[in-house]
Amino acid sequence: MPMQNKANRTPASLRSRLLFAAAAWLLLITLSAGYLVPNVIHQYLVDQEKQQLDLYLDEITALADTDANGRITITAPMANPRFQSPYSGLYWSLSTEQFQLRSRSLWDSRISGNEEEGFTGPNDQALLTVERDIYLPDIDDPVSLTIAIDKSRLNDTLHQLNQGLWILLLIMAVGMLMLTWLQVSWSLLPLKKLQANLKQVRDGDTTELKANYPKEVQPVIDDLNALLFHYQELLERARNQSGNLSHALKTPIAILNNEVTVLPKDAREKLAPTINQLQQHIDYHLGRARMAGAANILAAKTQPSARIDAISMAMDKVYAQRGLVLVNEVESDIVVAVEKRDLDEIIGNLIENSYKWADNLIRVYIEPNTQQAVHLVIEDDGPGISDEGCIEVLKRGVRLDESTPGTGLGLNIANELTHSYRGELKLSRAHLGGLRVDLLLPLPRGA
Numbered sequence: 001m002p003m004q005n006k007a008n009r010t011p012a013s014l015r016s017r018l019l020f021a022a023a024a025w026l027l028l029i030t031l032s033a034g035y036l037v038p039n040v041i042h043q044y045l046v047d048q049e050k051q052q053l054d055l056y057l058d059e060i061t062a063l064a065d066t067d068a069n070g071r072i073t074i075t076a077p078m079a080n081p082r083f084q085s086p087y088s089g090l091y092w093s094l095s096t097e098q099f100q101l102r103s104r105s106l107w108d109s110r111i112s113g114n115e116e117e118g119f120t121g122p123n124d125q126a127l128l129t130v131e132r133d134i135y136l137p138d139i140d141d142p143v144s145l146t147i148a149i150d151k152s153r154l155n156d157t158l159h160q161l162n163q164g165l166w167i168l169l170l171i172m173a174v175g176m177l178m179l180t181w182l183q184v185s186w187s188l189l190p191l192k193k194l195q196a197n198l199k200q201v202r203d204g205d206t207t208e209l210k211a212n213y214p215k216e217v218q219p220v221i222d223d224l225n226a227l228l229f230h231y232q233e234l235l236e237r238a239r240n241q242s243g244n245l246s247h248a249l250k251t252p253i254a255i256l257n258n259e260v261t262v263l264p265k266d267a268r269e270k271l272a273p274t275i276n277q278l279q280q281h282i283d284y285h286l287g288r289a290r291m292a293g294a295a296n297i298l299a300a301k302t303q304p305s306a307r308i309d310a311i312s313m314a315m316d317k318v319y320a321q322r323g324l325v326l327v328n329e330v331e332s333d334i335v336v337a338v339e340k341r342d343l344d345e346i347i348g349n350l351i352e353n354s355y356k357w358a359d360n361l362i363r364v365y366i367e368p369n370t371q372q373a374v375h376l377v378i379e380d381d382g383p384g385i386s387d388e389g390c391i392e393v394l395k396r397g398v399r400l401d402e403s404t405p406g407t408g409l410g411l412n413i414a415n416e417l418t419h420s421y422r423g424e425l426k427l428s429r430a431h432l433g434g435l436r437v438d439l440l441l442p443l444p445r446g447a
Helices: 014-063 152-187 189-202 218-261 265-294 304-318 340-357 387-392 410-420
Strands: 064-066 072-074 090-095 100-102 112-114 118-120 126-134 143-150 325-328 361-367 373-380 424-429 435-442
Touching: 014 064, 014 090, 014 126, 014 143, 014 152, 072 100, 143 152, 152 189, 218 265, 304 325, 304 340, 325 340, 340 361, 340 373, 340 410, 340 435, 387 424, 410 424, 410 435
Parallel strands: 325 361
Antiparallel strands: 064 072, 090 100, 090 143, 112 118, 118 126, 126 143, 361 373, 373 435, 424 435
16 A cells, blocks of 8 residues: 555644543633632622621611600610721611611711612612511501621622632642643553554564553454464465475476477477576565565665665676666665565666666665655666556556566566555656656654
């Protein structure tokens, strides 16, 4: 499968998701508590004040009476001295339609207002009030008794409580968030252990995941170990079967070679190259199957620059009469996650194709890219291939020029091997005029 461009947005980690969810819930709970608790406290304080004012209502009800002239009077002073101190914040008032008697604390003011808009007293004090209608001797109409207290002290107390409450809520929210972070970090430790175990498998240090995991993760570990075992068994089986096939084919091919030697010269010259080519293909593909079964693909790391130099030296000897020049511009410290023999097969087929068709120059270099891969480019100054041919030539056994020696398998094998490493191979027209090969090969993990 070709390597795909990653989305610009990186998926959020499990840690960030859990912490974000916890922070969102803590914010919701904190705001809800910050809104609801002050209202509950306010209502509680108001109820407490009204209970105290109700006691004053009872006291004034007991002391209220009428004199000989039928006027309302208080038979004794109130127990709380604040009723005698002007503008003290604690007031009472007895009133009818024709008459009003009020506490000394009101002085020359009166209680005014209503339930909807609120009550005010001296100096525009906001008042909390309780009312009661009472009946006195010699007065036919009900007497309205009102007790009022200044709200400022209640509001100040509530403000102080709110400040303390918000500080406490913020401390609790930060503390719970830190505890949540510790809990999440501790809960994700098995995944870090799994990552370390997978790295050991990838590096070839072990063949299975060996550790004790929580019961929620253990089924995944068991499935991964089963998959690794199946993968190793398949490779081992492929190696054994390739060995068996190799032994089974050796004898018939040896017999064919012996029989060819006794044939007439014309027949021998026709059949011998074909049998030799058949022997080479069998040896090559069986060797690759055995190599695949033995190689640790997960831990593969190879330097393309060194392999390009080695292949170039071999090709210079094969095509010495053509005087071609290969320029290797690949840095020596670049590493790809491809097994050495497979990389030789991929690059070898591509460079050999360039040696076959180039006029003078072959150039190999690296182009920058944003993917987790190495972008290797091989260009030559040969005749090149048409756009349609760039697609057809990657198919198995397709040859665009039958006059040139070959099997038509080289580019197809390179393409299939590249795809097996989740890489990508594309052909196009080069700046030099010939064929351009764009080869994307994965970087090792952690590189």
